[in-house]
Amino acid sequence: MIPFRPLSLAVAATLAGAALPSSAQEMASYATTTEVKLTSDVRSRGVSDSFNRPGAKLGVQIAHESGLVGLAEFATVSKKQFAGGEGLGVTLAGGYRFGDPEGWHFGVGLATELFPGAQFEAPHGFDMATGSPTDWRRTKYDSAFALAEVGYGALEARVMNVISKNYRGANTGGVCGTMLSTMADPMPGLACYARGDQNSRGSWLFDLGYKIELNPTTTLNLHGGYQRIANFKEANFADYAVGVTHKRWGFSWSAEWVTTRTRVRELYLAFDGDKARATDNDRLVLSVSRSF
Template sequence: MTRTTFAPTTRLALAACAALAALGTSGARADDAGVATMAIDTEVKLLSDLRNRGVSDSGRKPALQVGVQLAHESGFIGLAQLSTVSKKAFTDGDGVNLLLGTGYRFGDPDAWHFGVGLAKEFFPGARFDAPHGIDLEAGVPVDFRRTRYDTAYAVLEIGWGRLEGRVLHVLSRTYRGADTGGVCGQILAAAVDPTPALECYARGDQNSRGSMLYDLTYRHPLTPTTTLNLHAGTQKIRHFKEADFSDYSIGITHQRWGINWTAEWVATRTHRPELFMIPDGDGWKRQDNNTLVLSVSRKF
């Protein structure tokens, strides 16, 4: 029998989520007068495929997600979410993603409402080595450097009733490893024609800090227990137009026996499919395919 071990960052992530989940078992906190001042929600979700902006984070395989959200009556919120991800998509990692966020929301939930915040996602142990240049005379990749996938964001939310808009601005050096090595190097490795990769390298050594991500979501109640979910999103990756893409989804969530049952059709439009592939045997497997995602979740 073998024993599974985790890197220190992953152990810390698991401990943080476990501590927050323990807080969430009571569901709320009250002041001395017995009036609730903070709501604590814990959600456990099982998905047939974990999609981030329409692209699979789980290698087109099932994933587990545990999240805890704290909302204070003043408007301040906190979030911790732990998800299983593909070790092929996030190279050499522990197979988990930890998202931590905090912010402030205000306004009328039935009319105009707003939110501002900061968030960071961690991929413990995940990193890759890739060439950041090409020796044109020798025709070989050079300047191999290590890049991590960890990403920090500034977040702005604007909503009107059930219509929610969100803008994310990338504060970290890269957006999920998108730099010259991560983008140009991936095209060079996965594309049949090396020309797009050479054009990418010709722009010089760049990172993706300052990238912008946009989301628009609308939820419409069909019945007291059934909701229609509509979503559209796009991302503009700074210095790397090859990585720009859009995603769309339409789904239904039905609540039964205290469980949310969701079926969602997810579609993407990408410019360079090579950027959304992971190794699969002797070839490559696309992670940006259109697909039906099924999930079940429960809140505590």
């Protein structure tokens, strides 16, 4: 059984930066930016989407001088974690941002995250009398979100609410089934099933970020986040990151230390055959990107 994975913050981060045109952008009605990124680990909210292995991202964003912004991002993900899929994660988003980029600014938007072909099958019930799982169903990892943000200068606070039925497959089958099949003690999984068949619509994702310019080419990046999964407190966790980005030769070079504090680590295990691998472990993530 395959546990769900948390959302990439590319949507919120792009809405935060792209919707406020720079002085150069203001001369045109809109600006288009394409970014290619190679990374040692594709992480979303501190958890690996690439089985702790290297990956790549391609993002295209369009920002209009009115404050409207659109984003399309494509990222490589692990087929072992997103079973049946094509090894691709697609994020589509649109929003509006207003205010002073050097002072108070605000934004709202909608986004969807898709994993073409990826799905898993899991039981949504458990017969205590016979000790057998029941009501097997297939679940996709696709999700949809509404988001809002408020910031002051380099400080950004964002909140995202899940408006789709599930958040990356977080439902009774995905959460309770994973706990029952991977935890040494079956009681937490059985207690999860005893709450009845539920989904994760209405989950909340919170993020706070701050950037400090150390010099004209180097920036210190600080991040803290928390996810509160509706109906499944076992999946709640916090994530933190501190990193440095340096611009040289037309590229952005980054090193970031990422850590998470999960409540039930078994929900963030990925399997290669019978071998389990933690995807929420502390990790130094290195990346290089270029924008066109």
